[in-house]
Amino acid sequence: MNTLFSATRPPLERLKAYFDDIRQTQYEALEKHGRVLGCPNFSVGAEISGTAPELDKKLQHTFSDLLKYIESAIRDAQSEGTINVADPAMSARCVLGFFEGVLTHAQVRNDPTLLDDIWPGTLQMLGIAPDAA
Secondary structure: OOOOOOOOOOHHHHHHHHHHHHHHHHHHHHHHHOOOOOOHHHHHHHHHOOOOHHHHHHHHHHHHHHHHHHHHHHHHHHHOOOOOOOOHHHHHHHHHHHHHHHHHHHHHHOOHHHHHHHHHHHHHHOOOOHHHO
């Protein structure tokens, strides 16, 4: 994560690199296992939420860390004038929710091509025309 979200990369490139990495991983999973596997943290969290406090705490920490990376990239993009969002923290939560939703749809439908919507959809949420990025 530190490499993908390195401050040496432009902020939007950080987000795209993360999404591209997950997309590639899902294509590799499909090839190897015959299935899009989705996000293990999200799957486990949705399945056991509230039943295993220690695991809940670990998953919350994991998502909190990811959210910090996303929010940092959004704040940095705002600082450089690439985007203009009213609330970078809320925008980060929306981007993460959208990302997890698309990833889950890809898993349920076993169709990694759905992941192609993540980057253009994220840009749209951040007020950027996909061809402008």
